[in-house]
Every structure is written in C-alpha cells, then in structure tokens.
Amino acid sequence: MDIRExxxxxxxxxxxxxxxxxxxxxxxxxIKEVLDIKEYLSGKHKILNRQEEVWNGKKYYPxxxxxxxxxxxxxxxxxxxxxxxxTLTGNENVVSKFQKIYKKGDYYRLDFDxxxxxxxxxxxxxxxxxxxxxxxxxxxxxxADGYPVIGPQxxxxxxxxxxxVDGVSYYTVFYDDRVEEYTDEGGTLHLVNKAENISGLPxxxxxxxxxxxxxxxxxLLDYVNIIDNxxxxxxxxxxxxxxxxxxxPVAIGQKLTSGGxxxxxxxxxxxxxxxxDFKLVSGNLNHQAVKMLYDTLRQALLDISCTPAVSLxxxxxxxxxxxxxxxxxxxxxxxxGLNAKYMSEGIQKRLEVFRRILALxxxxxxxxxxxxxxVVFTTARPMNEKDIIDNLKxxxxxxxxxxxTMIEQNPYVNDTIQEIERLNNEKMNVNRNDxx
Numbered sequence: 001m002d003i004r005e006x007x008x009x010x011x012x013x014x015x016x017x018x019x020x021x022x023x024x025x026x027x028x029x030x031i032k033e034v035l036d037i038k039e040y041l042s043g044k045h046k047i048l049n050r051q052e053e054v055w056n057g058k059k060y061y062p063x064x065x066x067x068x069x070x071x072x073x074x075x076x077x078x079x080x081x082x083x084x085x086x087t088l089t090g091n092e093n094v095v096s097k098f099q100k101i102y103k104k105g106d107y108y109r110l111d112f113d114x115x116x117x118x119x120x121x122x123x124x125x126x127x128x129x130x131x132x133x134x135x136x137x138x139x140x141x142x143x144a145d146g147y148p149v150i151g152p153q154x155x156x157x158x159x160x161x162x163x164x165v166d167g168v169s170y171y172t173v174f175y176d177d178r179v180e181e182y183t184d185e186g187g188t189l190h191l192v193n194k195a196e197n198i199s200g201l202p203x204x205x206x207x208x209x210x211x212x213x214x215x216x217x218x219x220l221l222d223y224v225n226i227i228d229n230x231x232x233x234x235x236x237x238x239x240x241x242x243x244x245x246x247x248x249p250v251a252i253g254q255k256l257t258s259g260g261x262x263x264x265x266x267x268x269x270x271x272x273x274x275x276x277d278f279k280l281v282s283g284n285l286n287h288q289a290v291k292m293l294y295d296t297l298r299q300a301l302l303d304i305s306c307t308p309a310v311s312l313x314x315x316x317x318x319x320x321x322x323x324x325x326x327x328x329x330x331x332x333x334x335x336x337g338l339n340a341k342y343m344s345e346g347i348q349k350r351l352e353v354f355r356r357i358l359a360l361x362x363x364x365x366x367x368x369x370x371x372x373x374x375v376v377f378t379t380a381r382p383m384n385e386k387d388i389i390d391n392l393k394x395x396x397x398x399x400x401x402x403x404x405t406m407i408e409q410n411p412y413v414n415d416t417i418q419e420i421e422r423l424n425n426e427k428m429n430v431n432r433n434d435x436x
Contacts, residue, residue, distance in 0.1 A: 003149065003157040003175060016182070016189055018160045018173050022147050030215060034121050034144045037218055041071060041120065047231040063238035069227050070220055072312070073305045077219070078116045081336045083380040085414050086111055086347070090373035094365055095417055098373070101354055105137045113140055115343055118205050122216030125159070126346065127174070127202040128353045136357055138350070141202055148204060150214050159202050174201050198360060199353045205346040207338070216342075219305070226301045230294060237290050252277040306335035329381045340377045347375050376408070385411045 001009075011017035021027070045066050053060045085108040088095045102108065110126075117124040117140070125141035125148075141161055149158040159174040169189075171182040174197065181193040206216030302309050308329050326333075351373060355365045388411055395401040404420065413419045 001151045001153065001155055001157070006149065006151055006157050018147075018162075018171055018182075019189070021149060022160055022162045022171075027147050031144055033218070037121060037220055038144070040220070040224065043068075045231060046228045047235055050235065063235045065231055065234045065238065067227055067231050067234075069230075069301060070224065073223070073301075073307050074116070074119050074219065076307055076311055077119060077305070077332075077335055077339065078112060080332055080380050081339050081343075081377055082112045082115055084378040086343075087376040087378065087408070087414065087416060088373060089376055089408065089416065091369045092417060094369045094373055097358065097363065097365075098351060098354060099415070099417060101136050104135050107138065110138055110140065111343065111347070114205055114346070115339060117143060118207060118216060118342065119219045119339070122209065122218045123204065123206045125202040125204055126350065128199040128350060128357070130198070130357060136354065146202070148202075148214065154214060156201060156204070176200060198357060200356070203346050203349045203353070205342060207342045223301050223304050226297055226304070230297045230301070233290065233294055233297070237287075252279075303331070306331040308332050325382050333379065333381065336377070336379045340375075343377070344375045378414075383411060 007014065007017045011020055014020065043066060047064050047066060050062045050064060053062060088098050088102075114124055114126060121143040123143055123146075125143070125146045127139045127141060129137060129139065131137050142163075145161050145163045147160040147162060148156060149160065151157050158176075161170075161172040161174070163170055168183060168185045171189075173180045173182070177197055179195050179197045180191060182189055183192055184190075206214075207219070209215055209217040211217075299309070301307075302312065308331065310328055311332075351370070355370060358365065388409070392401065392406050392409055396403070396406050404416065407413055407419050408416050410419075
C-alpha cells in the first residue's frame, strides 16, 4: 500500500486528510505520553500533589523533596555512549566523503541530541536536507510534533509534522517525492509552500517496545515509579522529624496549676511536688529502617537503569584493575550496546540518504562500497590507557595487528582516517627532507 491508497481507504475525498490523521487516538495517546514526560523532566513530579495537613490545630504544609535522578541517569547513558564521537570505518574514499559531511553538518552534536531524545521519549525523527549553501544538514523533529503515517502492514507511508503557535496551526506533510507546507493563518487552511523531496521520508530512531513495533518506549517509564517512592519516603520522613521535634509535655502527679502548663513556657523552671514527674513525650524514629528502605530503592533504580553505582558516588573504589573496572561497568556496557544498535539502524539510513544526495551531484557510491562502511561507537568506560597502548605495541611488534586497526583501538584517536592521513603526510615530509 502507498500513501495514495491509504488516503483513499481511510480519508476518501479529503483534500486535507492529514488534519484527521493527527487527531487519531493512536497518535493522541502517544503525544500525551511525550508531553507528560516533558513535564516530569521539567520538575512536575507526583510528590507536588501532596495536600496541606492540620497539625496541633494549625495548618501544616508538608515537606516536598524532588529528586532529579532521572536527568542524571539519562545524561549518563547518553554521554557514556557518545562522549567520544562516532567513527565511520570501511572504504577510505567513501568514509572520507561521509566524514566531510559529518563535520560540515555538525552531525556529532546531532547524534548526541538524537540519543538523548530517544531515551527520554522512545522515538525521535531526523530529516536530512540540503541548505541554501549546498551543505547537507539534518533537522530533528520534536517527538511531540511528529506523526508517522503507518499502513495496515506496518508500512511507513508518509510523515506529518504538526504544531500550533499562537493559535495558528502549521502542517508539514512529507511524501517520498515532495514536501508540502500548510497553515490555517487567516482563518482557512491553505498551501503555503511545496518543494521537491530529495532525501525521502524522515528517519525514525526508536528503541525496543514490546507493545508497538512502530514506536519506541521511553526509558524513563522503567524507573520513574521508583523515584516517586524515594521522593515520597524522604518527604514523609522529613515531616516525621519535624513533628518529632514538637513533643507533647506530660506531667505525672499533682496538678501544677489550675490552668495546666503554659503552652508558651520557654526557658523557665518547673517546681514539682514529691513523687511528681514531668517529661516531653515524642514518638521514636526508626531511622535505620528508613535508611535501609531508601538504599534498597536507590540500588533498584541503579540496577534497572543499568547505571554503575560508582558513577553516582555510591561506592568507594581504589586501586582497581582493568578487569575490575569492566565488571563495575558491565551493566552500563550492556545498555550502551543496545543504544548503539538503535542508533546504528538510524545512522545507516542516514548514510543511504547521503549516498542518494551525492549521486545527484555525480558522486556515485557502489553497493559494495556502502556495505563496507560500519558505524563504530567508543564508550566512555574508564580504562588504563597505558595497558592498552602496551598491548597494541606488542601485537604490532609481532605482526598480529594492522596499523589501521591499531589506530582505531588507540584511546587517544577519534578520527582514524584523519590520523592515517597525518601519518602519511609526516612520512612524505620526512622522505622529502631526506632526499634534500
């Protein structure tokens, strides 16, 4: 099924079919979830719904403690995979062309933003285009504004970007061969621009979702409930401490005065008759139980989010070997491997778009050359650079590793192609000087 058949089947005789498409419950429920996540990340947590109480006959506003662990965990996962820029390997000629596009289009920063949004919202969209200066660039479409048009057999048919600014609706409809822009500014919906589409439909980046193969699922949903319970525990325990420091006076024995004890009595002594007693009674706080519960929740949060405890200062370390570091970051490596898989799927589609645009300029890339290109991620796991360099030196010395692979594994090199070019230039300069 193509988009024309889809429109005829579901929106017959509708000129502006996309206005009905974005109103579908399927899309609206997904967009609502994205907006809820945005509000949570901006600080609107469940704990803010606590109501005022009455304590000792007066209104008491309960403590509200907000923990922004979600941002820290999401930022760690993104930085762990993409702190070091993505490296493209394969045919030198093809990789060199793609590297130039990456640098001019600032794709290293773009990859970081894409992974950040994919983790937060589960799905993010990228549209590749050529700007007025002829530079290949990409635009990230906000997950709250993106509406992929999916057919009955999960076919990706078209894409609609829809948002509202100052009461005016804007629609950008992406087809395989064209892009159309509409707005209802002025009172009626009308076409404002139409252009050829040379890069195809926007690229969809998504992670694993067991309920829907077409859209991802936010990582935040896996542990937001744990954070809510941690906030609830700390807030209520703070209330308990506050009330604990307001004990109830209890006098045992003969009544001290006709009116009892003055409620405003501060800094004065009390004289009691024989066999009388006076004390301040308060509830006992079992802070050890609270600490154990909080630590259990915190550890569960770290386990589920695959965040090493050492990264959040939860454990003390010293004199660790390379093997020990790998064990500490094993869960983080598993999480990074999954994120690398999702990112690679989208980046490979991006490279195909690069190939299509380059072909329009007469720079053809064969299927064999494209198949040789791979996306390599280097995580930010702490490592002993000296041991790695010594191992590479040993392998190179016995002829068990190539120069290119050695450079790729060098912890101080991010761009393998550029480093090889520099080494070749140095050799040429040395040979030139020797010949003189």
